[in-house]
Amino acid sequence: MPELPEVEVVRAGLAPAVTGALVIGVTVLDERALTRHAGGGADFESRLTGRVVSAAARRGKFLWLPLRSETDGAPSDEAVIGHLGMSGQMLLRAPGAASERHERVRIDLAHPAHGELSVVFADQRTFGSLAIDDLIATPDAAPGGYGWDEASVPAQVAHIARDPLDPAFSDAGFRRALARKDSAIKRVLLDQTVVSGVGNIYADESLWAARIHPETSARALPTRAVNRLLGEVRHVLEKALAEGGTSFDAQYVNVNGQAGYFAHSLNAYGRTGEPCPRCGRPIVRVSFTNRSSHFCAHCQRVPRPAVDGPGTAHV
DNA sequence: GGAATAACCTGGATGC
DNA sequence: TGCATCCAGGTTATTC
Incomplete structure (x- = not known):
């Protein structure tokens, strides 16, 4: 992938x-x-x-x-x-x-x-x-x-957004885009017109590292959480790049046919049932828009549903 | 216009 | 052993 x-x-x-x-x-x-x-x-x-x-x-x-x-x-x-x-x-x-x-x-x-x-x-x-x-x-x-x-x-x-490692990537533009998105944060991370280069594996890994549940509404994320997530996206991508990428089989190889070894560093993706490296509880896998999400249900809490009513703050 | 979903495709894994 | 079914997921067209 x-x-x-x-x-x-x-x-x-x-x-x-x-x-x-x-x-x-x-x-x-x-x-x-x-x-x-x-x-x-x-x-x-x-x-x-x-x-x-x-x-x-x-x-x-x-x-x-x-x-x-x-x-x-x-x-x-x-x-x-x-x-x-x-x-x-x-x-x-x-x-x-x-x-x-x-x-x-x-x-x-x-x-x-x-x-x-x-x-x-x-x-x-x-x-x-x-x-x-x-x-x-x-x-x-x-x-x-x-x-x-x-x-x-x-x-x-031309319609593809810049990636988070691009010097011309705009953090402020990313925050503004999230604030406009009435979608789950994982869906937005996979939207290449918002931020490019992130696929299912690194979306799961970045959300795990940032302790954000994949179904959290993008626009509900506080600025601090968005900044933390962006930092983790960059960290995960850079670490994977340094290790030659992620290979599960012979499908991803470099130009010489050699596999990368970042698969050994994954914390959530593909680790269904294995202990979370942070808290020890099992990583869970759920279906998510024609694919799978892997996360720790303890470290990445389900977002509380929005409640409309007197006294509810809206941003 | 924005969000969600289906379709495209092949081969490995699994179940019977 | 052989066959059928499921699953993996990036992009885009279609639908809601």
Whole structure:
């Protein structure tokens, strides 16, 4: 389940290998990997071949490789965007390497320093996708994402909020967004237009660390609790990033096919029935909007229902 | 307009 | 052993 740390590990692995490389060939093996691309496989192949990759960038869970032409040196106005979905992988392989299981797209590159190599997009569940998209200006004039200094972002990524590790992320804007949301805090954490990069695993871990019940109303959270939560989100993401991300099986790996080990550091997610590391009571799992929430019912108390009536304070 | 829900998809785990 | 069913979850279109 690639979330921000897993995607950042992939981006960091791709960057030195692809920056400055010329695309010398593209093979689309499964067009389901191009659900975000306006044209078909042939269009994807022809538009990408002959371009030069300027960088490897990321915002939240979206990756993109800005493209420029081989000769004119003009600024990048398009990019290959990629989302790993549930099970997507970006693998670096030697030229002519055997096909990967669930391989969907292969991009062959010639790098001026490293020679030829291939970027293989493999995806078991086909929720991930690639596309070529226009770069548009960021409304705040800040760099579009991590690994990209230009104030531009792919059009399909423009609606995605900045992630909490982005220097241009606005804490005040996050607090204002929560104050407007009449939804459970966990649902808001998973809303990529409010804060990006957080998925089910890190939402559960951050809420556990901040001692906030996942069904607490976002707008009912006091400012102090919001600040505590934001701090824990950042702490959890940074720690997971330092440990190479979370891998439960072979579905999340870095560009070399290696797993991360943050799964050993999880306190709540996937630990149903195990003792809470804080109080020793069992972690519980409940269904939550088509997925699961894991939390400690003792440390993360159920929010008291709002009561309308005389004497009730409203904010 | 905001919030909630369903659908997309594959393979491993589980039950019979 | 083989088959059917359930489950995992990020994004987005649809519905309320």
